[in-house]
Amino acid sequence: MQAQIRGIISTINLLDFADIVIVALVLYKLYFMIKDTRALALLKGLIVLLVITGVSKWLGLNVIYWLMQKAMTVVLVALPVVFQPELRRALEHLGRGTLFGKSVFLNQEETESLLTNIATAAAALAKNKIGALIVLERETGLNDYSDSGIQIDGLVSSQFLINMFIPNTPLHDGAAIIRGNRVLAAGCLLPLTDDRNLNKELGTRHRAAIGLTEQTDAIVVVVSEETGIISVARSGRLVRYLDTDELIQTLRPLFTNRPSPLSDFFKWRKS
Numbered sequence: 051m052q053a054q055i056r057g058i059i060s061t062i063n064l065l066d067f068a069d070i071v072i073v074a075l076v077l078y079k080l081y082f083m084i085k086d087t088r089a090l091a092l093l094k095g096l097i098v099l100l101v102i103t104g105v106s107k108w109l110g111l112n113v114i115y116w117l118m119q120k121a122m123t124v125v126l127v128a129l130p131v132v133f134q135p136e137l138r139r140a141l142e143h144l145g146r147g148t149l150f151g152k153s154v155f156l157n158q159e160e161t162e163s164l165l166t167n168i169a170t171a172a173a174a175l176a177k178n179k180i181g182a183l184i185v186l187e188r189e190t191g192l193n194d195y196s197d198s199g200i201q202i203d204g205l206v207s208s209q210f211l212i213n214m215f216i217p218n219t220p221l222h223d224g225a226a227i228i229r230g231n232r233v234l235a236a237g238c239l240l241p242l243t244d245d246r247n248l249n250k251e252l253g254t255r256h257r258a259a260i261g262l263t264e265q266t267d268a269i270v271v272v273v274s275e276e277t278g279i280i281s282v283a284r285s286g287r288l289v290r291y292l293d294t295d296e297l298i299q300t301l302r303p304l305f306t307n308r309p310s311p312l313s314d315f316f317k318w319r320k321s
């Protein structure tokens with residue numbers, strides 16, 4: 051047995067080792083990309099199907115095995131359709147060379163200033179029951195959506211954000227999109243989610259916030275005109291009832307430089 055293991059180890063060369071490390075890093079990165087998305091639930095469903103298929107074959111349950119094989123074929127054909135947003139995101143990352151890195155993150159001081167401005171504006175808008183939709187771009191480019199609004203390119207400040215959403219002014223309708231610490235555009239149209247299980251209290255403003263985060267990695271801050279509730283949408287999920295501090299705490303980790311897979315690995319080894 052020992053001789054066998056030694057034999058296997060002696061056949062592994064440097065290229066095999068690099069091969070294994072690359073595959074491990076890609077799988078690791080893929081896991082983090084889908085971790086907070088609906089893709090993870092779908093992946094778990096797929097694993098359950100695979101296990102049932104394997105077990106039914108092993109036990110010789112021919113009818114179940116035949117049915118599972120047919121179901122797997124249908125699922126595999128349907129996968130690209132169901133995962134279309136995630137696939138699009140992955141290809142975009144690949145195209146920009148950001149599959150293993152980060153892109154437009156601000157330094158710590160700029161990030162803190164951005165978050166303070168957003169939280170101050172959200173609190174003031176909430177207090178006055180002024181509805182707002184503030185989109186924070188991350189790695190997925192949002193030009194498709196910013197093109198639907200009025201181009202601005204102005205430095206973010208709380209006053210500027212508050213002013214944009216004052217009712218009956220030209221920019222108040224739709225979403226403001228922020229890239230880095232600049233407002234790219236305002237009055238932008240976002241895709242609505244078609245999730246039927248959403249709380250019926252949530253209207254199109256919240257549906258637009260959730261819809262965009264289902265299709266991109268953007269973060270959306272929503273202020274409800276009706277209730278003044280501040281929410282954050284991310285990966286198709288909405289966290290509601292945030293106060294100023296909670297809003298900053300929710301956003302901060304999402305806009306702080308994320309560690310690379312390797313530094314994550316070494317951190318894990320140390321702990």
Ligand SMILES: Nc1ncnc2c1ncn2[C@@H]1O[C@H](COP(=O)(O)OP(=O)(O)OP(=O)(O)O)[C@@H](O)[C@H]1O
Nearest residue numbers: 181223224239240252253254255256258274275276
């Ligand atoms: N697809 C969209 N893209 C961007 N903004 C949108 C979109 N749909 C609606 N909105 C914004 O939401 C406003 C309507 O909000 P509505 O009252 O329907 O939603 P809501 O979720 O109940 O929000 P609120 O709690 O603020 O009333 C519109 O005036 C517009 O500014």
